[in-house]
Structures are given as C-alpha cells and as structure tokens.
Amino acid sequence: MSDILQQSARDPFWFRDCFLMRMPIGRKASNLRELLQILREASEDVLYYHIFQSRLALTDPEIEYPNDFALWAANALQDTKLAEKLSSFDPFEYGSMSAVREAVLEILEEYLWDMPYVPWARPGFELYLCQAQTAVIQSPTPSYTLAEFCQGLQRVGLDSIYYHFFEAPWRLGVSKVDDFSFWIEYNFDLPRLVKDIRQIDVYFYSLPELRATLLALINEHMGVYCERTA
C-alpha cells in the first residue's frame, strides 16, 4: 500500500495559507433582539465571519460552542439553552449563506417568541459584529505525492488547515467536501480514505486536532507513517 505514497498525482496539491483582515462594522448587540435585527440587515459576510472565520480568532474556539453566536449566548446572555440550539445547528447543511442566515434567524425568532423577556448581555459582554477580507498565499512548492502532501500538512500553519477545510465547501460549491479529500479523490484510487476524511465532523475539532486527525487517517489507510516517507 505504501507504493501509492510515492505515486505522482495528475495535478499537484498547492497548500495555501490564508489570513484575515478583520473589519468591525461599528455595530454591537446588547441583547438578543438587537442581534436579530443586525443579522437581518447586515451583509452575509458578517454571518460568515461569526460562524466560520471566527475559527481563526486569537483564542482557541470553544469546542462546545462552535460559533460566535452560541458562545455569546452562553457567556454573555448566560443562556445555555439558546447556546445549545445555536451550537447544534450545522451551517454546512445549507447550500448558500442566505440559507444559513435564514436558519440562524429562524432559531433566534423562535426562541424569542416564547420568551417572556428579551435576554440581555452582561455589561461589557456586548457582541461587536465584524466581517473580514481574506488574503490567500499559495505555497511556493507543490505536493505531487501523498508522501509530500503529508509532509506539507505537518509544515503548514493552522490558517492553511482552516482554509482547506472550512472555506473549501463554499469555494467548491459542494457541501461537506474539503480540498484535501477532493484532491485525493481526483488523483488516487482511495475511496475509503476519501469517505473517512469527509466523515470528520470539522465543527467539533480545533485546527491542530483536525491536522492530527487527517494525518492519522492517512497513516491508518496506508499502514505507514506517510509523513516520514517522502
């Protein structure tokens, strides 16, 4: 099986690093109704930032609350029930950001409908809404083989893991497909590996964990430590 590690791909894989220029929009939500209003009016980039791009925020994402809205509900509104609802919603199930927006609005509206009062954030815990512009830098050297790919995977920054896992479904236009499994599927006859990679629920992994899980899966399928064989 390890021969396939040295097999050359038809198209090489180019790792890309990305970093964000964060752009506050100058609006804040002090309570749940304000958040609802802002999310109705703001651009989809704002939702995209708080649901996906916040993965690249300075602090490690809280696994329990995988997007900024859930985290804010838990920490600022101290409303665990709402935080659970916002956590369990899966943005990758929707085909567009406008559908994601509708889904978030629906959760918030339904929640507010039954509330006898509007939940307020603790003072100092208001949610400041942002969006971001993204700069992407392609690595200077491509990976032609799986062995080179594994070495690259170990070397690249966490931003790159984010880019290839989280941004890919939107770029490729295919739900739950990442750049890594897409490349492997197209270049090598490894359908089980491809399937296993696509079954990683990225929403519950930090970026270092995602990198380790992906390497472990490739090693498991190859039967050797692929990153040491290039």
Place this chain on the structure above:
Amino acid sequence: MNGLHDYTPIVGQEVIEQLQRLAERLTRRRFVHINSTRTGGGVAEILSRAVPLLNQLGLETTWEVIIGDPEFFEITKAMHNGLQGDRVRFTPRMMEHYREINRENAKRFDWEADFVLVHDPQPAALIEHLRPRAPKWVWRCHIDASRPQRHVWKFLREYVIRYDASVFSMSSFAQNLPHPQYLIHPSIDPLSDKNRDLTAGEVQAVMDRLGIRKDRPIILQVSRFDSFKDPMGVIQAFKMVRRHTSCQLLLVGGEATDDPEGPEIFARVKEAAAGDPDITILLLPPDSHYEVNALQRAADVIVQKSVREGFGLTVTEAMWKGKPVIGGAVGGIVLQIRDYHTGFLVHSPEGCAFRIRYLLHRPEMARRMGKLAREFVRRHFLITRHIRDYLTLMLFIDNPGSRFIEL
C-alpha cells in the same frame, strides 16, 4: 538594526516569505506614517521598528512627526482622555488651536505618497490641508475609544470621515463611520533592546546600577504615570499583598513629550509611596528600553492594572519574557491575556492583590502560565504579524470592494 532575516529563528521561514510575497505587490510604493512624538509611548516604539523593516521590504517608507507647543499637547491630551471616556473641557478656543497647529504643520510637509497612515488624534486634521498629496489616507486609532465623550468624538469625526479607512485595536473601539474599518493589534519587536534576550549577568548589572536588590519577590508595573494606568490602585493592591507575604513593588515609568499630565500623576504616586521602604518608583528617560527589559526579566509578577487601555504593550512585553501578567480586564488587555491560562484579568485592587498572592505562592503555575504566554505572543503579537497586517491593509485599500486577494 536588525534585518528581516534575523526574525527567521523566532517566527519561521514561512512567515518571512509571506511578508516578501505581500511586499512584492507593493514595491516602491511610498508609505508615510505621521504621529506626534518620536520617543515615548507605544506608537513611537512600534514605528521606530516597523519603518526600517518596511523599507527593507521594498516600500519607500518615511515617518513624519508633527510639532506642537505645550498648549497643543494639553489640548490633545484632553482629547485623548475624552475619547477614553473622561469628562473633559474641550472649548471652541481649544478646537481652534488644534486646527491652527495642524495647519502650521501641514505647511512644513513637502512629501508626496501613495499611502498615508495618520496615528491618533493629534495629527488627524492634517488631511484637511494635505489630502491631494496621497490617494489613500488611513486613520489609525490606538486609543480605547469604546465610550468616547460625544463632543470630543463629534469634533474629531469630522476629520476622520475624510479618510479612506480607519484602523482600531479592538472591535469594541470601532465607530459608526462611512468608510471601511479594520482591526490591527499592536505588536512588540522581539529583537529590540526592550525585548531581546538578556543574560543573567546583564540583568544583574542593571539591577545594581538602579540600586534594586532582589532579596524579596519583585512585583512590577511599567507604564507612564497616567491615571488610566492606575498606579495608585497598584500601590493599594501591593499593600494588601504585603500583609501576607514579604515582597517589594517597583513602579517604573517613562515620560512622553506629548503627555503633559505625567509630572502631576508622578507627584501623586510619590506622595502615596512616601516613606515606604518596599516601594521603589523609577522615572526613567524614554530611551531606557534596555533597563525596562532587565527589570521585566528580574520581576516575579508583572502587573498592568489599567482602568482603560487601547492595547497594553507592556503586557505583551512581559508575556514575551515568560512572565505571568495580571492585567486590568479592560480594552485590549482582555484579548492579550487569556484569563487563568496566560495570566489573570482583574477588576479591582482586591482582585489584583489576590492574584499576586496566588502567583507568589504557586511558582510552578507562574512558570507554566509564562510559558504559554510567550508562545501566545509569538503567534499573535510580534512585529512580523503587524507588518503583514499593514501590507495586507494596503493591498485591500488599493482594491476596494474585494473580499479576497490571492497571491
């Protein structure tokens, strides 16, 4: 002066290559920074390191400083305090003098540029006279402007809206403005005299020279003597700690030429510490970076108990030296310190005292936090990341409306 490649062992080759790739797109572009002091304070410190590095990357970068009389700096200090939320007197006469000094400075300048980055309120009004000198103007606000006094912000906003973009240190500082707003966190230079590694002998020599004996644990706050840095609160916290544990407090401050309030606060602090053999107050010249470095390395616990803070560079400096930092839970400090992980965030002198006691009695925990703190700074708060943000900012401002740039 350090070259770009001297940073490779610290940040990695990939980071340096990223900077070069970004800069390739901006070669020979003229980039002018303008602020109000060449020495003292975080802005001047960042610029003194960033400007040469930007030049090494191929951008023609210069740093201009506006000149003002003492009255101008009194006025801009009032503006600064007002933007940070203090009730201040800001009269039409003060506004006129502010405009007048900006007008005079505008006459002195003869540069032309592609990008201008104007730092803080002092030179913000230059745009009124110099707008045609550069196609892109960006206003950089280093202040915690989360709750500004309305009359001060209303006055300043009239100038800020003429810029093409503005940059803040935290999203909570951003304002309602008609142009794009960006977030850039300030940074430190790991190779500057303030932050480079020192030997134990070098540290000891500075301690000897300054007459500080390390015969009991040292608690240190380094900051300007400014009411927002709460030096009185630090003394209060220290006195609470000393009831339980023998230790000493070092309050170390520099002077900035654009801060007329400093001497007054310094006198108050001196009075509060008078006759206390465990409190040492040092007023160091603004270029005492090497001494501050040594003191931070000699300290057991470092405090930055600010009650308002744009971004506490001293917090990052201390973290880079592997020290646990106790910071006021305000402004940028909440982003710099991850509570219970790389340090502690506190809300009162009592909270500060409690955490100091904890760290003095749990040295192994202090070491662990310090180690995590250093790594956190390496990843997020070094000058290379700051330069990357400047370059990316210019690329995006050059391509308004684009969400995405691929290099």
